[in-house]
Amino acid sequence: MSVLLHLSDSHFGTEVPAVMAALARLVASENPSLMVASGDITQRARRSEFARARAFFDQLAVPTQMVLPGNHDIPLFNPLARLFHPYANFCRVFGSELEPVIDLPDWLLIGVNTTRPRRHVDGEVSAAQIASVKARLAAAKPGQLRIVVTHQPMHVTQAEDETNLLHGHAAAARAWTEAGADLLLGGHIHLPFVRMLNERHPDLERELWVVQAGTALSARVRHDAPNSINLLRHVKEDGHCGCLIERWDYHAASDAFIQARAYRLTGLGLKE
Numbered sequence: 001m002s003v004l005l006h007l008s009d010s011h012f013g014t015e016v017p018a019v020m021a022a023l024a025r026l027v028a029s030e031n032p033s034l035m036v037a038s039g040d041i042t043q044r045a046r047r048s049e050f051a052r053a054r055a056f057f058d059q060l061a062v063p064t065q066m067v068l069p070g071n072h073d074i075p076l077f078n079p080l081a082r083l084f085h086p087y088a089n090f091c092r093v094f095g096s097e098l099e100p101v102i103d104l105p106d107w108l109l110i111g112v113n114t115t116r117p118r119r120h121v122d123g124e125v126s127a128a129q130i131a132s133v134k135a136r137l138a139a140a141k142p143g144q145l146r147i148v149v150t151h152q153p154m155h156v157t158q159a160e161d162e163t164n165l166l167h168g169h170a171a172a173a174r175a176w177t178e179a180g181a182d183l184l185l186g187g188h189i190h191l192p193f194v195r196m197l198n199e200r201h202p203d204l205e206r207e208l209w210v211v212q213a214g215t216a217l218s219a220r221v222r223h224d225a226p227n228s229i230n231l232l233r234h235v236k237e238d239g240h241c242g243c244l245i246e247r248w249d250y251h252a253a254s255d256a257f258i259q260a261r262a263y264r265l266t267g268l269g270l271k272e
Contacts, residue, residue: 002106005032005062006211006230008151008187011072011218012053013043019217019227019250020056026248026257027060030231034107035062038187038213039070039115039151041090044077050093056217066102067094068111070151070188071121086117099129101136106234106241108144110136114152114166123152123188124167130175137179143241145234145268146182153186155200155210161189173197177204182268183211183232183243190215192228192247194263209265211245226250229257235264242266 005027037057042049050073057065073090075081081088087098102109110133114123133148140146152166154173166172166186176184177197184197192214198204214228215221227250235242243265248257 002034002234003030003032004034004036004107004232004234005030005060006036006038006185006213006232007216008038008213009040009070009190009215009218009220010037010053010056011040011043011215011220012049012056013046014219015052015217016219016227018252018255022250022256023216023229024059026229027062032062032231033064034102034104034109035060035065036109036149036185037065037067038149038185039068040072040187041067041070041094042073043218045073045075045089047089047092050089054093064102064104066100066109066111066149068100068149068151069098069113069115071115071119071123074115074117076120082117104144105141106144108136108140108146109149110147111149114150121164122167123150125150125172126168127171130168130172133172134175134179137176137181140180145241145243146180147185148176148181148183149185151186152188153210153212154184155195155197156189157193157195158191161191164189170201173201173204173208177206177208181208182265183209185211185213187213187215190220190222191225192230194245194247194261214249228260237266240267242268
């Protein structure tokens with residue numbers, strides 16, 4: 001069974017060493033073959049923060065890794081860098097590809113850079129990005145789980161988070177559903193959940209699931225959500241592909257990540 005580690009909003013610069021150690025132990029135990037970090041790798045986009053992030057991700061030793069920038073990964077207090085070289089520190093450590101794609105027998109993972117230097121917090125997906133992702137999804141192979149990764153969320157569950165929705169999310173939802181997307185991974189709001197996007201867009205022609213990660217390592221947790229990560233397991237039943245999604249929360253009392261919720265989605269990854 002192939003396992004994917006989904007973490008987000010590590011915010012290096014505010015990381016908690018005990019949580020880092022606990023996550024390293026969990027990863028060593030579960031042995032995922034893929035890792036997706038869906039943005040806000042750092043708190044202030046400083047070189048030292050990116051260096052610490054890279055060292056920790058290397059320590060986790062997950063063979064295949066996808067790292068996307070978030071709004072915190074663009075300089076905030078250096079306007080010249082933000083204007084002319086917004087991704088310089090990110091690219092110095094994680095490479096110049098801001099929209100990576102991972103194409104493996106069990107997984108098709110498509111990263112979308114939803115940050116915009118002109119925006120402080122909000123994210124956006126353009127018409128060109130929507131079309132590019134749609135084309136990649138349409139070319140998926142049979143048996144692959146088709147996953148799109150953004151930083152800002154395509155769906156939220158609480159009224160206070162409505163302003164954090166990705167600009168362009170409605171058009172993206174319809175196009176990517178038509179092209180066969182199974183899952184949408186995101187972060188940004190530090191609130192983990194798994195919900196059908198059809199709740200927000202009832203006219204979608206098929207089910208599309210949103211998988212949000214909390215903050216993996218940062219002290220900047222919400223009052224209603226501890227540090228958390230997701231583990232996604234590619235499963236096959238009766239010739240059909242599915243996904244077992246597990247949310248793991250950090251518990252200070254036991255100094256460990258403990259499985260909090262599990263969702264089993266069936267009938268996914270089918271080439272239509």
